[in-house]
Amino acid sequence: RCPDLLDHALDQSMTALMAEKFGIIEHRAKINMRPAALSGVPAKALGVAEGTPSLYLSRTILDQYNEVVELDQEFWRHDAIDIWVSAAASLNKRQE
Template sequence: MSINNASFIYHTLSEQIRSGRLTHQLPAERRLSELFNTTRITLRDALMQLEHQGLIYRENRRGWFVSPSRIHYNPLLNFNFNRMVSSQGRTPSTQVLSSDIIPANAQVSRWLAITEGQPVIQIRRARRIDNRLVLYAEHYLNPAYFPHILQFDFTQSLSEIYQQHYGLTYGKVRFDMQSTALSQSVANVLKMSEGSPALQIVRSNQDQHGRLIDCDYELWRHDALSVCVDV
């Protein structure tokens, strides 16, 4: 019964989402179990299939929601987050989690081609699209190029701060992308469950003079964006 019933629930809810009859929040799991006359275990199987397809998403202690359309992400276009999201008719927002000077660990030292333990500026941010948490980001800056930068408002675009106050623009950029699973700490920030799928993007950035000035470590909800490249 579980396999067939879960499949029926999946196809029923999928059709309602695709047709626009189900547009925002799903009924509570108890109510859905009653509507489909099934167990919570079978219902969860169907909901997880929908989640893996990117049709719905879950927020801890809030329930299940219909996923909005994905943002198109083209790594060949040097758009910052705010500009990329706004250009697609959506509303970006940023929450600064922390900003400080810390010693570079082994991974960050490789990204920035510096000595392990050397001071770096770390900025941690959570970013939203249409008020939905979609991105956790850590930025690591070489402080030699950004004196007194901690005084700025980091809800703004970092690239715009670089250009307006330091005369620096991005030149060559290296992208590394891979699928991953969220750690407990990042899952808590994004209001997701530990182990949820995510897209990891590491971006190392040179300025217009060819100097490696910063790197970004990003973890995106797997259903928040699609990578599109025009060659």
């Protein structure tokens, strides 16, 4: 979808770049969060023992055609989490 993406400056907003150069508009995000015990590479990267509690987060960004544009997977240390959620009602029909 983005054959010359690496020819562009990547130190800018990827959202803006994708919209301006490729017509890809980020439309919706799906986020999954769940508790997880760290093991292997994530535990080592975070400098903790295997089995340390964490929060696993997976975020999928969809474009205006509901095609996946971005996938992000993260592990957050249990002692580094402070989550705030703010939501507002939408006047548009809810989409699943």
